[in-house]
Amino acid sequence: MPPSLSDRLTESILGIIRDGGLRPGDAIPSARELAKRFAITTPTVREALRKLEATGAVEFRHGSGTYVGPTINNVVLANPHRPPITRDSVLQLIGARLVIEPAVAAQSAVARRPENLERLEAAVTNALVPPGGPAFALNFHVELAAASGNPLLHEVLASLLKVRVREQQQIRALYDNRERDHQEHQAIVEAVRAQDAVQAERLTREHLDNIRQAVESAPEF
Amino acid sequence: MPPSLSDRLTESILGIIRDGGLRPGDAIPSARELAKRFAITTPTVREALRKLEATGAVEFRHGSGTYVGPTINNVVLANPHRPPITRDSVLQLIGARLVIEPAVAAQSAVARRPENLERLEAAVTNALVPPGGPAFALNFHVELAAASGNPLLHEVLASLLKVRVREQQQIRALYDNRERDHQEHQAIVEAVRAQDAVQAERLTREHLDNIRQAVESAPEF
DNA sequence: TTGGCTAAGTGATTTAGTCAGTTTGTGAGT
């Protein structure tokens, strides 16, 4: 079963991006240009580009052009066509986070650099601004993973938590004690600042366990 | 910025799959049929289908039809357009696994069921068959994550290790002491069988650390 | 300098078809 033309084309386009040293945000040749260059037609080029769009490798901007996407160098990504949220899936997610995040927190406590502490502080304080603002930009738990110094851990947590965007309101509604959330985050930051891995791990586990209990005891949803 | 027609179309197609209760392997309506049903043209339908193909939600079979893919219900995915492997990326991957997998092993030791032990045994013994065989089907580390009982953890590890397919030979070449690999796997299985979480965690950490050292001390690549 | 207009470039989609595989049912031959 030979790879289809548009399959080979996606690889060629990735080659153009990589060989050209293009970075996220840079423009790639227009669909017409690519069609001419590869001696094929635009619908076929568009099929290849749509595949790349699905994984965040490229982005379309109507009337402007096609650009290199932010996740082109990702190893893992959140499924853009994810299934609808259910109560079980939320608990499953928290269960997975309960396994992964304490270990990540421990690693971050050891490896954190000054700039990570800054961003963690910012994420903690931004969480208190009213919803709808730029609070989504800096998620505390994602920043905590970033502090580990391993981009792959960052990717994994970011992918896992991307799902949460759709249920964030729901969880907030259940675990609405935002002051408590803030205090727990603050305590984790302090442990990371002190490079106390054991404490960071314990606090993170307790924090997630609190969230889990809040969701579990929620009657609705 | 309203979502494009083909964007809405992907959602509609997913709706057909979900509302129709279609499962992986089932056929979905042909491109021409979908075009007629939504009163649009086939190139547009194909663009939408290509997006779904990129994330494994559907699969094309030339001349036969389009079918529901295996990863349609996944939350996280391995990037099908992943960047080329480098020495750094390999070490990064092992670093991430070193953080995540010991915690997963501990969880698996607690939650494992009899069928998980069976599959783990199978994965351990299959690892000794010559390469190129069905050894790829059952990866020990993926099965270990499956034993946690949390499908999301299984997904995360499977996504992380999917990358390894391309570098498996390379790592095998470096860490070629397959007998030692087998023994370490066997020891982890025993800890999981005994539901000894602490031991499972420790052995997994040591096992991955051995692999990391082997890769680190490799001069080439 | 500012504001609006215009023209070129780009993505989005259509229309109408051809080519290339797969599946299935039919019918001839045994």
Next chain:
DNA sequence: ACTCACAAACTGACTAAATCACTTAGCCAA
């Protein structure tokens, strides 16, 4: 009655040539 070859009929893969919608940059006038 059974088998096998073969021919529709269906499917995906791709082409060709347009048109529409949107963005951007540049120009010109106020």
